[in-house]
Amino acid sequence: MKLTWKNFTIFAFFLSLLASCGGGSSTPDGGGVPVAQGSASSPVSISLSTPYAGSVDKTISYYRIPVTAGSIYKITVTAMTDDVDLAVWRTNLWSSDALGCTSGNLNLIDEQCEATATQTALYIQVLGGFTNAGAFFTLTVTPVLPAAPAGVIAIAGNSQVTVSWSPVSDATSYNLYFSQTSGAGKGGTKIAGVTSPHVHTGRTNGVTYYYVVTSVNANGESVASAQVAATPVAALTLPQSFNFDNGTLQGWSATGAWGVTSAAGYFTSSPYSVTDSPNVNYSNNANTSITSPVFDLTGAVSPTLSFYHEYSIETFDRGYVEVSTDGGVTFVDVTPIVDGYVGEIFSFANVAIDLSSFKTSSVVIRFRLQTDWNGVFDGWYIDDISITN
Numbered sequence: 039m040k041l042t043w044k045n046f047t048i049f050a051f052f053l054s055l056l057a058s059c060g061g062g063s064s065t066p067d068g069g070g071v072p073v074a075q076g077s078a079s080s081p082v083s084i085s086l087s088t089p090y091a092g093s094v095d096k097t098i099s100y101y102r103i104p105v106t107a108g109s110i111y112k113i114t115v116t117a118m119t120d121d122v123d124l125a126v127w128r129t130n131l132w133s134s135d136a137l138g139c140t141s142g143n144l145n146l147i148d149e150q151c152e153a154t155a156t157q158t159a160l161y162i163q164v165l166g167g168f169t170n171a172g173a174f175f176t177l178t179v180t181p182v183l184p185a186a187p188a189g190v191i192a193i194a195g196n197s198q199v200t201v202s203w204s205p206v207s208d209a210t211s212y213n214l215y216f217s218q219t220s221g222a223g224k225g226g227t228k229i230a231g232v233t234s235p236h237v238h239t240g241r242t243n244g245v246t247y248y249y250v251v252t253s254v255n256a257n258g259e260s261v262a263s264a265q266v267a268a269t270p271v272a273a274l275t276l277p278q279s280f281n282f283d284n285g286t287l288q289g290w291s292a293t294g295a296w297g298v299t300s301a302a303g304y305f306t307s308s309p310y311s312v313t314d315s316p317n318v319n320y321s322n323n324a325n326t327s328i329t330s331p332v333f334d335l336t337g338a339v340s341p342t343l344s345f346y347h348e349y350s351i352e353t354f355d356r357g358y359v360e361v362s363t364d365g366g367v368t369f370v371d372v373t374p375i376v377d378g379y380v381g382e383i384f385s386f387a388n389v390a391i392d393l394s395s396f397k398t399s400s401v402v403i404r405f406r407l408q409t410d411w412n413g414v415f416d417g418w419y420i421d422d423i424s425i426t427n
């Protein structure tokens with residue numbers, strides 16, 4: 039059967055256990071439809087699209103749930119009045135085919151697990167330990183939606199915005215929503231099937247656009263990502279400078295924890311600099327950045343990027359300075375140290391980077407910190423960035 043689900047709970051059924059029956063007939067409970075209790079060789083087939091309520095005898099129950107192969111499901115048994123255990127299989131009901139989604143804690147009342155369906159059905163065995171008269175439980179199979187994209191960034195360009203995000207492992211595609219109203223979320227105009235980075239052209243300079251991104255897989259669409267915003271502008275002419283001393287990013291776009299800091303001593307112009315991880319160490323497995331507005335370098339004689347910085351970057355982590363000539367879709371490394379900044383300098387140093395090779399372009403500049411799986415230091419402080427001609 040084709041399954042198209044819009045909500046989390048796909049089906050639930052209630053089984054009222056009549057302990058007093060002693061293994062004989064089963065009767066409806068709460069108006070539900072009685073169902074024969076399945077066996078290992080002949081499980082009861084349950085439609086995900088049809089809520090079921092019925093009653094079965096105590097002891098062991100088997101169910102076959104049609105699902106979409108490759109999708110992830112969360113299986114929950116909530117035992118209202120007695121203990122149950124849960125086991126989920128793939129193509130049959132023998133342990134050699136187990137999905138590794140077996141719960142056997144005899145002392146727990148509620149049991150749940152997640153499993154990726156490798157076939158078109160999940161076989162679920164609910165093991166009863168039912169001794170109380172009238173014991174019943176709820177079994178729920180819930181398609182797990184993909185996570186919302188993280189690391190979303192919107193870079194303003196001339197009449198365009200470039201929106202990027204980090205990939206989501208179990209997503210098969212992404213939707214982008216935009217609006218001129220903050221907070222519109224998934225109520226904005228939808229662009230389906232986008233890939234990162236997406237260049238949103240045809241924008242009006244001076245107008246602020248708000249974006250969210252969603253992940254999509256066979257189970258449906260994720261919740262919206264965090265909102266990002268950008269205001270397209272004609273490329274800035276040189277010279278430009280940024281001291282961050284009004285406590286804002288002054289038009290730079292941040293991912294991760296990048297932001298201004300007024301920590302004493304961590305600036306060259308008071309009271310703010312910009313840093314990857316204000317007040318804390320950076321995170322493992324981070325790839326975060328700040329990206330500048332667009333600068334028009336055409337006609338510049340000797341365009342130069344200058345900044346002051348100090349840093350504490352662990353042996354296997356790196357800071358990079360990068361330039362994009364396509365509005366933030368692709369970047370080239372212009373860090374004046376081979377393989378990026380690493381190690382520690384504890385007083386601000388001035389850096390000048392020749393941008394002459396970009397004289398025919400409009401560019402955006404990015405400071406990016408990339409970290410590995412282990413070992414976190416304070417990070418990278420940058421202040422008084424300028425681009426001169």
Ligand SMILES: [Ca+2]
Nearest residue numbers: 281307310311
């Ligand atoms: Ca400053």
Ligand SMILES: [Ca+2]
Nearest residue numbers: 352410412413
């Ligand atoms: Ca590290």
Ligand SMILES: [Ca+2]
Nearest residue numbers: 315318416417
């Ligand atoms: Ca830090």
